[in-house]
Amino acid sequence: MEGTIYSLIPALLMLILVLLTRKVLLSLGIGIIVGALFIHDFQIADSVQEIWTIFYQIFYTDGSLNTGNILLLSFLLLLGIMAAFLQATGGSRAFGEMMIKRVKTRTGAQVMTAVLGIIIFIDDYFNALAVGQIARPLTDRHKVSRAKLAYFIDSTSAPVTVISPISSWGAYIIGLLGSLFAANGVTDYQPLEAFIRMIPLNFYAITALVLVFLVAYLKMDFGPMRKHETHAIETGEVVNPNQKVPGDLQESFESHKSGSIYHLIVPIVVLVIGTISAMVVTGIQASEQATLLTIFANTNVNKSLFVGGVLSVLAALIFHLLQKQPKANGLKVFYEGIKTMLPAIYILLLAWMIGSIIETLETGNYLAQLVNDASISPALLPFLFFIIAGLMALATGTSWGTFGIMLPIAAQVTVVTDMDMLLPSLAAVLAGSVFGDHCSPISDTTILSSTGAGANHIDHVVTQLPLAILAAVASSIGFLIVGWTTQVWLAFVVSIIVIIALGLLIQFLSKTKVNN
Known part of the structure; x- marks a missing residue:
């Protein structure tokens, strides 16, 4: 069943079960079992x-630890332990x-979170977890639901990282472009130049970032997000007290x-x-000629x-030990901090497992082959690569894996059919990968965004999905325009106008519904 339409079944079954149950x-467990049965x-x-x-x-691969x-x-x-000490010392309360x-205002709290997400652009993991720790005390005080906080974190982390050349993602993509251009005889662009040219073509990343600020300023809460926000405002409960969420230490000990x-x-x-210092050091150690790009390309x-x-954690522990008559026992803080992260770790482990199952079933290769075999107009290539990359990232839960599969195919197809579509198609793969990643419950970035926010994971996935689709609609229009006209800035402006128009329309419809 590898590499056939049947390879889609475990991923689709898992996604449907997540949304239904x-x-x-x-849901992840059933997907893993069904996938393993298909393989054998x-x-x-x-x-x-x-x-x-x-x-x-x-944990252990090829005779050595999977470090x-x-x-x-x-x-x-460690993040759970640090969060516990921040609460135990009273730092979170004071902040x-x-x-x-x-x-x-609540709007100010949301905008500050979005700005932090853009400023911390070095790595998506680091962004998701650091922004959550900084913003959570503020958004909790302003009764912003944790589901919405997770949305702000997730919808700034990957979008800003994928368009930043000085980031772990940017360095990885530039490295891929170099090998792709060499393999396909592309001499019109250098990898870094191509990456910079692709930034305004990454319509999903741009529209997702614009949408974050529209949601903050226009109070654009609709669908499942409205329910969470209404509940938070009316009751002060930013997360369902009956749900177990990572990082929730409210009743563990007194600050x-x-x-x-x-x-x-x-x-x-x-x-x-x-973290940044260690990234620089490990990047230098792994680079033959250390430049800013090679450092971030090779960093661990x-x-x-x-x-x-x-x-x-050591810094937070020292502060705890220096306090007179600490309210919480240090060992208890360690224990509670570790315990709060276990739900996120369970999800991440199962997400890695189903990702491996899907890779063995060659689900991504099957979707990619559909594009490779199809006879389609070159003008439609950017739009179709955006859709296929989105579906692949949704099913596999990995942006980087989708980059690795789809970028070579996009380069190969466009070099043969229409070189004008090379950069738009490569940008469409990047954009679609981030879109699918935002919609996938097995994406590690999505899981870590829930973790950083201290939100229920499925609440985050369900509330972010409609907003991600909005940005995808505006992006699709942009890719269709650039495909038919090759006018990059026209497509860029239109996609921005469309996302703003959709935001204003939804705000108007939401107010009308409330008034009626």
């Missing part, structure tokens, strides 16, 4: 062995009280009453400086996050 672990033609013993092997290889995965999981635990005096703002700011600054993100996490 809202039980993410159950319903031989139960072999399927069980497949599942065990996939789980085992998350990348272990370090990322360790960082999540919230300070910001509530300076940021007077220290003499806590100060620096108890929160210093550990987070240590986290930022420690997971190791850097782990180093930053250890340093930030």
Whole structure:
């Protein structure tokens, strides 16, 4: 069943179950079991062995520890511990009280979160987790639902990182472009030049970022998001108290009453400086000729996050130990911090497992082959690459995996058919990959955005989905225009106008519905 239409079934089954049951672990588990059965033609013993092997290889592969995965999981635990100490020392409470005096409105709290998401552009993982830690005390005080906070985090992290050349994503993409251009004999562009030219063509990243500010300023809450926001405003509960969410420490222990703002700011600054410094060091160590681009192309993100996490926990621990009569026992803080991250880790582990199943079934290759075999007008290529990349990222839960599969195909097809469509098609792959990633419950970035916000994961997926589709509609129009006219800036302006018009229309319809 590998590489056929049947390879789509486990991914589709998992997605449908997630939306119908809202039980993410159950849905992922069923998807894994069905996928393993497909791989081994319903031989139960072999399927069980497949599942065990996939789980085992998350931690140990090719005779050695899988340090990348272990370090990322360790960082999540460290993040939970740091968050626990920020609350125990009273830093989170003090920061919230300070910001509530300076940021007077819910709109201001939301805009500040969006701005933080754009400023922290080095890496999507780091963005998702750091912005959540900084913004959560403020948004909680202004009764902004955690689902909405997760949306702001997710819809700024990947979009800003995918259009920034000085980021882990940008460096990776530029490296891919270099090999693609060499393989296809493309001499019209240098990789960095091509990446810069593709920024205004990445219509989804641009419209998603514009939409974030429209949602903040226009109070553009509709669909499932409206329910969460209404509940938060009316009851003050930013998350359903009956749901277990990562990072929720509200009733675990009492905060220290003499806590100060620096108890929160210093550990987070240590986290930022420690992580970025480690990224630079690991990038230099892995580069033959260290330049800004090669450093970020070769940096070890997971190791850097782990180093930053250890340093930030040590800083927070020192503050806790220096406080007189701490309200919470240090060991209890460690325990509660670790415990709050376990739901996110369970989801991430199962997401990695189903991702491996989907890779073995060659789901992505099947979708890619459909494009490669189709006889279509070159003018439609950017639009179609956007849609196919979106479907692939939705099914597989990985933007980077989709980049790796679809960018070579887009380059190969456009070089043969119409060179004018090369950069628009490559940009469409990047845009579609981020769109699908935003819609996928098994995307690691989506999972970490829920974690950073302390939101229920499925609440985040369901509330973000309609907004992601809005940005995708505006992007699709942009890709159709650039395909038919080759006018980049016309398509760019039209896509911006469309997303603003859609935002204003939804706001008007929402107000009309409320008034009626």
